Amino acid sequence: MIRSLIATTALIAVAAPALAQELNLYSSRHYDTDERLYSDFEEATGITINRIDGNADELIERMSAEGENSPADVLLTVDASRVQRAEDAGILQTIESDVLNEAIPANLRDDQGMWYGFSQRARMVFYAEDRVENPPATYADLADPAYEGMICIRSSTNTYNQTLLASIIENEGEEAARAWAEGVVANMARDPQGGDTDQLRGLVSGECDIAVSNSYYFARALRQDVDGLSGDVDSIAWVFPNQETTGTHVNISAGGVAAHAPNRENAIAFLEYLASESAQEYFANGNDEFPVVESVETGEYAASMGEFTADDVDLAAVALNIPLAQQIFNEVGWE
Numbered sequence: 001m002i003r004s005l006i007a008t009t010a011l012i013a014v015a016a017p018a019l020a021q022e023l024n025l026y027s028s029r030h031y032d033t034d035e036r037l038y039s040d041f042e043e044a045t046g047i048t049i050n051r052i053d054g055n056a057d058e059l060i061e062r063m064s065a066e067g068e069n070s071p072a073d074v075l076l077t078v079d080a081s082r083v084q085r086a087e088d089a090g091i092l093q094t095i096e097s098d099v100l101n102e103a104i105p106a107n108l109r110d111d112q113g114m115w116y117g118f119s120q121r122a123r124m125v126f127y128a129e130d131r132v133e134n135p136p137a138t139y140a141d142l143a144d145p146a147y148e149g150m151i152c153i154r155s156s157t158n159t160y161n162q163t164l165l166a167s168i169i170e171n172e173g174e175e176a177a178r179a180w181a182e183g184v185v186a187n188m189a190r191d192p193q194g195g196d197t198d199q200l201r202g203l204v205s206g207e208c209d210i211a212v213s214n215s216y217y218f219a220r221a222l223r224q225d226v227d228g229l230s231g232d233v234d235s236i237a238w239v240f241p242n243q244e245t246t247g248t249h250v251n252i253s254a255g256g257v258a259a260h261a262p263n264r265e266n267a268i269a270f271l272e273y274l275a276s277e278s279a280q281e282y283f284a285n286g287n288d289e290f291p292v293v294e295s296v297e298t299g300e301y302a303a304s305m306g307e308f309t310a311d312d313v314d315l316a317a318v319a320l321n322i323p324l325a326q327q328i329f330n331e332v333g334w335e
Helices: 002-015 034-045 056-069 080-088 098-103 159-172 174-187 196-205 215-223 230-235 264-274 277-286 315-319 322-332
Strands: 022-027 048-053 074-077 116-128 210-214 236-239 250-257
Touching: 022 056, 022 264, 034 048, 034 264, 034 277, 056 074, 056 080, 074 080, 074 264, 080 159, 080 250, 080 315, 080 322, 098 264, 116 159, 116 196, 116 215, 116 264, 116 277, 159 174, 159 250, 159 315, 159 322, 174 322, 196 210, 196 215, 196 230, 196 236, 210 215, 215 230, 230 236, 250 264, 264 277
Parallel strands: 022 048, 022 074
Antiparallel strands: 074 250, 116 210, 116 236, 116 250
């Protein structure tokens, strides 16, 4: 059913001469592999993508300032927290799409049709195999005093950490989330710095013994040369946390149609294209992300890390906890 709906939509997009043949995309995705994703859409539809890349917060501010005169048709972000911020800012609109609702699981999209997740990344625990005999099995374990001085993790302003803490709030409550954040701060090997790849490099350099990172950063180091990491991947092991309880937290790359989109039908067609099997395969094989469409297989390198049970918490509900998550981070001294 999903495949036939997507195929039908693609034919409509190609055959509809009344559509303005352009799409203005505001994107915080910064992956070279996305170029093929966009060019395939252009070739299939004749719609030219005009892209503005930038930090999600900056793009949201820009769209807000542009107001009704904004040329934006679609906003793409790399985490549910930012697309929820866009919804809260009133710069997205509700759409109706049977294609998207059929293809994308309910917990990975907004129930009002404001935004949809198109790829997933697992928030994982990595560790130096020769230095850690009993690695953390859960996120809660990261706060155990047994791991004092061992953990590398990004700053509290990082969207992935914000959404992780927001999911803990949703699953376990504010008190448990605060205790967790306090415990992780106490166990940090160094002040938060750099991106997820830098946390993994900390395992190689010996600055830390345990690191928290999204899955696709490590999978990328398996697929291609990543300076300071790929040569030592054999020394690193990993855990998909919370396999006996809630499941491993996943965050998403997500998108929505801009509130004042001048090319609304093209925008919807583009989002539906992102849920197609061909586009999902780009997310999976080109960028080592997990597809959201069940019929699409995980890419080779992400799949080599093993199967896991993902937390199926509603990410729209999680995103609403982001302000409280940031407040907790600030209060416990997570820089």
